[in-house]
Amino acid sequence: MERISIMVTYLKFSLLFFVIHLVCYIIAGIIDLQLAKSIYEGKDRLYRSFFRNMEDKQESTRVAKLLLPSQFIRGILMSWCSIPFCPI
Secondary structure (H helix, E strand, O other), rough: OOEEEEEHHHHHHHHHHHHHHHHHHHHHHHHHHOOOOHHHHOOOOOOOOOOOOOOHHHHHHHHHHHHHHHHHHHHHHHHHHHHHHOOO
C-alpha cells in the first residue's frame, strides 16, 4: 500500500511539473515572438539563411505542429529527471 502511495505522489509531481512546463513554455514563446518579430518575420529578418519565416502561415503552422509534441516529450522527460528532488 505504501508503494502505491509513493507512486501516486510521483505521478502527481510529474503531472504538475509537465503542466507548469507547458504553460510557461507557451507564455514565454508568445512573449518572445512579440518582442522579437524582426528576428522571425519579414524579408529583412535576422538570420534569414536558417530561421524559418513565421510570417508565412503555412510554415508557421508546420513549425507549431513539430514544436508542441516535442515540448510534451521534453516536459515528461524533465519531470522524470526531477523525481529525485520530489518531496515524499
